[in-house]
Amino acid sequence: MDKEARLHGTTAAEHPEALRLWLRMLTCTQLIETEVRAHLREQFDTTLPRFDLLAQLERAPEGLKMNELSRRMMVTGGNVTGITDQLVSEGLVERVAVPGDRRAFRVKLTAIGRTQFRDMALQHEAWIVDAFAGLNDKEIATLHRLLGKVKAHTQNAANAAVELA
Numbered sequence: 105m106d107k108e109a110r111l112h113g114t115t116a117a118e119h120p121e122a123l124r125l126w127l128r129m130l131t132c133t134q135l136i137e138t139e140v141r142a143h144l145r146e147q148f149d150t151t152l153p154r155f156d157l158l159a160q161l162e163r164a165p166e167g168l169k170m171n172e173l174s175r176r177m178m179v180t181g182g183n184v185t186g187i188t189d190q191l192v193s194e195g196l197v198e199r200v201a202v203p204g205d206r207r208a209f210r211v212k213l214t215a216i217g218r219t220q221f222r223d224m225a226l227q228h229e230a231w232i233v234d235a236f237a238g239l240n241d242k243e244i245a246t247l248h249r250l251l252g253k254v255k256a257h258t259q260n261a262a263n264a265a266v267e268l269a
């Protein structure tokens with residue numbers, strides 16, 4: 105049962121519309137993510153975390169240190185290390201020494217990794233576009249704008265809380 109379905113049978117008075125909206129957003133996110141994970145597995149024999157790591161490296165042609173990858177992906181260093189080890193063994197990424205720091209290295213896409221990621225990214229984009237095919241361009245723009253307002257409000261509230269701490 106998805107998060108939204110758990111409210112089924114309750115009245116709107118029992119739960120604020122904001123909660124119902126939050127659960128709808130979570131449900132949609134989970135449904136889309138499940139589809140993306142299945143497509144990545146079926147078409148590219150890969151996982152979403154591997155795709156995410158490759159995406160981070162694609163945005164940083166000079167490569168990223170492991171702690172930067174971990175921070176950007178919001179996962180532990182151990183998770184990043186395991187995924188990186190697999191991708192190195194497959195020739196999709198490489199570790200490059202950082203001049204002046206014998207302990208550090210950057211992880212970079214190889215030429216093969218860049219090509220394979222480009223293929224995956226094009227398909228990923230198509231899957232996401234398809235997930236929103238039930239909305240027209242104006243509805244997508246409106247939803248994007250409204251979620252931007254939620255994002256800004258939440259970030260402002262979080263920043264204010266940090267300032268008070």
